Amino acid sequence: MSPLASELKACYGFVERNFNLVRRYLGWEIVFLVYNIVNALTIGFIGVTQGKEKVLYLVVGAMLWGFLSILFHEVSESVSWERWEGTIEYTFMAPVHRFTHLGGMCIYAIIYGIIRTVVLLLAVALFFNLSLQNANFPAALIILVVSSLSFIGLGLMAAILPLMSPEKGSQATHIFQAVLLLISGVYYEISVLPKWIRPLSAISPATYTLRAMRAALLEGKPLGQMKGTLLVLLVVGLMLIPLGLLVFHLAEIYAKRRGKLKRSG
Amino acid sequence: MTGEKTNLAVGASEPTAFLLLGVFKLREKKGMDLAIKCKGITKFFYETNSGGKSKGGFLPWSGRNSKLTAVDSLNLEVNRGEIFGIVGPNGSGKSTLVRLISTLLLPDRGQIEVFGLDVVKQKSQVRKLINRVSVDAAFFKKLSCWENLSYAARLYGVPIKEAKRRATEILQRFGFQEGKITQPMENLSRGMQQMVAIARAFFTSPVLLLLDEPTTGLDPKSKREVQEFILRVRESHDSTVLLTTHDMDEAEKICDRVAIIDRGRIVALDTPKNLKFMVKGESLEDVFMELTGKSWEED
Secondary structure, eight states, rough: HHHHHHHHHHHHHHHHHHHHHHHHHHHHHHHHHHHHHHHHHHHHHHHTTTTTHHHHHHHHHHHHHHHHHHHHHHHHHHHHHHHHHHHHHHHTOOOSSHHHHHHHHHHHHHHHHHHHHHHHHHHHHHHHHOOTTTTOOOHHHHHHHHHHHHHHHHHHHHHHHHHHHHHHHHHHHHHHHHHHHHHTTSSGGGGSOOOGGHHHHHHOOOHHHHHHHHHHHOOOGGGGGGHHHHHHHHHHHHHHHHHHHHHHHHHHHHHHHHTSSSSSO | OOOSSGGGGTTTTTHHHHHHHHHHHHHHTOOEEEEEEEEEEEEEEEEEETSSSTTTTTTTOOOOEEEEEEEEEEEEEETOOOEEEEOTTTTTSHHHHHHHHSSSSOEEEEEEEEETTEETTHHHHHHHHHHESSSSSOOTTSSSSHHHHHHHHHHHTTOHHHHHHHHHHHHHHHOOGGGGGGGGGGGOOHHHHHHHHHHHHHTTOOSSEEETTTTOOOOOOHHHHHHHHHHHHHBBBBEEEEEESSSHHHHHOSEEEEEEETTTEEEEEHHHHHHHHTOOOOHHHHHHHHHHHHHHOOO
């Protein structure tokens, strides 16, 4: 077996392992899914009193945030989860390149995120008469793919926190995710935020993703009219992924120096 | 030494076999017959005293650090094909040493080589040669025994069919019921989990096996089976075993040579027989007491 084939098989091993875990934790998966659906519906119903467009605006926000937060969460929690299971040392001493390990986690996160979002969309469609006849779906798909890069990069950087400090790192990851929700205009325009917080919105990739996605789905805008936003997302994504890998590598060295890998570390 | 024994490279995946071939050729060239060489290894840890009244102690993410020397200027050479025991009380640095050899920790000082490969600079190559069984069987508890094993097979490049054959063979030797292989790990007893951990390490055909207290928590029968299995592996394969234990009888029974470690330092190293002869003691516990001035239970 060539080294590349060996790495690809190992990459598949991570995807397979995670889907096996989903199957074994099926009860919790259903709980989280139901909660997500109910959450999206509740937010959608708030918009009912304000007109059809507002419902779509809110539902798109809920679904997109759901997808992006799954990406971020699955990648950033990859270290915490293995530490909790007690398998982190086993995985880290396996003869597998770290890029393969993290790549496998990211591929799993994308597939899992898409499945969850499709189920959410179907559930939401049962409750609301979503008028998507003007929507530009190919553009929406491209935006989703491009913005995924940024969130994977952010996830990789957040994943280092539990490496540096096992428990507190995981806590910080959740705070980071919550701040992204606040500043990125998921359910409201960022113009309603206090002026001092708006610079943070400008550096959040989710702000651009939501803006572009709403333009594609609500207004049916062609990609050409959003190329500035797409370019920002693409550049940020292409910067964040290698940066995330580099930071992860440095954090792994730090963790091995300070003995932070072990479960009780 | 290789004589009639099977080189584990035969059963190893192709990249590993090529690597082993290269390593062994290099070793023959240099006239080396060392599986592990530790030169002046030192490892410090920094323990956070959170909740103290130190600077920033009120903040949840802060606390003062204290420095602890886990391994102290340790020199060690383990020969190829040996079963080498490291015995010492809890907190003596045994597991830290195993983690350093298995690329999970970086030494603060010194150098470790596994078959002539530096564990820091050539970690990827080293990882293909080793496997480790830790005191706590590291598994995804909700996944079945087989799901955990197939995950390991994918990481180590062992074809799934081959992995199943090898794992089943090893587990059957332990008297592991075949039906249990589809059970979630959390449904298995501690002893059974440890057997699966050992099977997982063996089916990847490591040339160097690091066993970090593999029999802790096992019932006497399982313990004996594991010990016999380790001896059988050495009889039939060209593999080296580094075993840490705080069970002196176990070390005496299966190890060719034993290093007694205390506070990160080796206080004695020889065959169990010679160690006992040296202090005119009846057991390795006597040796430890004589050399450290402490009773075995103190630490």
